[in-house]
Amino acid sequence: MLHENERDLRETILRISAVDVRKCMKCGKCSGSCPAYEQMEYHPHQFVAMVDNGDIQALLDSDASFKCLTCYACTERCPRDVRPARLVEAVRLLKIRKQGQNHLKPDAIPAKLEAELPQQAIVAALRKYSK
């Protein structure tokens, strides 16, 4: 049995991500695809299994979700349409929320802007990085 807190966290992650972790058949194709595998403490298939087990705190304590490149290779290739990247994303979001929403504010962007920076990176940065 999961503690109430763990259950709540699990529910939150499932709600944010809209992922059905039970569809996973534990094939490992996601982690076989992941280009950030070596950098991530937990790998995409582990995100799926750990969310299923309610082991969310470990994911929150790890920086794995910030090492993900959001390349969606795992999601693109998963044969069961599980979309692990959305779980990674959900963990990241939950972490940011827990930090009191202290992620990058739009006002702070102009100062940091570099001409070379692609649009997408700015959008991703808003989502990902705390101050």
Next chain:
Amino acid sequence: MQRIGVFVCWCGSNIAGPVDVERVAEAMKSVPGVVHSTTYQYMCSEVGQSRIMEAIKEHQLTGVVVCSCSPRMHENTFRKTAQRAGLNPYMVEIANIREQCSWIHKDKEVGTQKAIVLAKAAVAKVMLNTPLQAGTSPVIKRALVIGGGIAGIQTALDIADAGYEVDIVEKSPTIGGRMAQLDKTFPTLDCSACILTPKMVDAAQNEKIDIISYAQVEKVSGFVGNFTVTIRKKARFVDELKCTGCGACMEKCPSKKGKNEFNMGLNNRTAIYIPFAQAIPNVAVIDPEQCLKLKTGKCGLCERVCSAGAINYKQEDEVFERQYGAIVAATGFKPIDLDAFDEYGYSQSKDVVTSLEFERIMNAAGPTGGQLVRPSDGKHPHEIVFIQCVGSRDTSGCGKPYCSKICCMYTAKHAMLVRDKYPDVNVHVFYIDVRTPGKNFDEFYRRAVEQYGVDYIKGMVGKVFPEGDKLIVQGSDLINGKQLALQADMVVLAAAIEPDPSARKLATMLTASMDTNDFFTEAHPKLRPVESPTAGVFLSGVCQGPKDIPETVAQAGAAASKVIGLLAKDHLVTNPCVAQSNELLCNGCSQCERVCPYGAISYVEKEIRGPGVREVRRVAQVNPAVCQGCGACTVTCPSGAMDLQGFSNLQIMAEVDAICK
């Protein structure tokens, strides 16, 4: 005046649990027309049936309602019971108070009320039943097998062995199917051709079997025992009776760039070709898309070298009709296209091959003469990676949701064969699960690991890409918690299998049903596995679902025994519940003819005499031997002239009224 008896079955506790059967029987006693109503624990048992028979005699019943399980289960049982007691069998109606009532209602009050309503409806119907007589139709003692793979060959051999004539219609120029393309076969590793060829020869030499190759079924009409099938035999441009299979034409043909289908396109063939040395019939065929003579009018070399004078550039398709009592679908499978799986690099490197291509590479009669070399540069490989479940067990929409069942075993086979012949080659197999149920199957796979040192890696490959003259295989090793990047010389993909694409069209012609994956559906998944739900149509081999050769052969024999059981009968009892048109009401609009899926309706000019009419009219007529009683015409007829015997519009309305009252 009808005298109806109602018999409520407990079905042990199946019905008597959620339905108060005594109350149902009691309630029926007050329904007009009912003269007797009772219950019993198992109405279908000997005792139950004799109770019905006794009651029919004692109460001079004219109709019987049995409240029990689905009519699919026991309608026939109780019809026979009534017949034994001297009642017309079609004076029996079943109220389904099990599947439609006790099994779905938890509340006993609701269940009981519904059972009473269903019983009342059945009484209302039986009051309007009329005695019907079943007719008979003759059985044509000849079977058609569609598809000449191992399934079709075995079915045909078994049917012929029982003394019946059987035709095999095979779409390609030779019989043999996929098994002819295999090198060795699991679990015994005997050579595929060595065990298949004798069967192909047996089929060819059996005087009861007619092999119609390079042909397709174009139209099917009729019904069980009496099908009429239109067959198109495509032009080969070679006279089958004259050609000796010497192959002189193939040596001279200048058009050499055709894709060799038998070798999965790994090498080329000439425009005139014999698919493989043991082909049956061993007769050449000209590919009209490739032949210079047929395309440009210039060449004619093969005609000049053919000493048998077999070449005929003017040959045309032959279309003919034949009659059959039974039809067997044995259309087999093909590996899926890998377009949706670009991550495995199939389109990027020649050294990424499918398992069926690998069979050809390993085969002594294949494009490399059985030498294991890389298709790209002909070099001997040192590292080979096999990937299982490519496109199988895939619900993402790219592949197939089912397990293809044979690939775990054939991958173990390939791995073992490579290690046996080339001990210097390292073999790795990526797997999700190793599924090897079957006699001596798991032992076989373990032998690959324990004796042959094949490296099985639990995990899936994420991508394969060429780097220099190597292939990099990036995948998960889940047991060791690693991501691997193996350098391979060749990659073999165990591609999912799917039914032959022509099967769907065929299913429509046969009115046989299919599942969402286009495998033929069996009449009952457990109890009638080789029959289709359409009477007289049987299933053999992979067209019904993935299976290996031992299972295919077993099913082929089972299908044959069902066919033999049918052909052994001289007559079949026909269902008298067929449509009939009321000529006084029919206005000859032709709408019923258009909806009838069996082609049972035709029109006649007829003098109609009735109250106030005397004229010649065009009216519908139903052939009772062809009509299956589906009722499509009765609901279509705008004049209400079509009626189904035993299910008349009046009877159905009476049922509805009884329910709504």
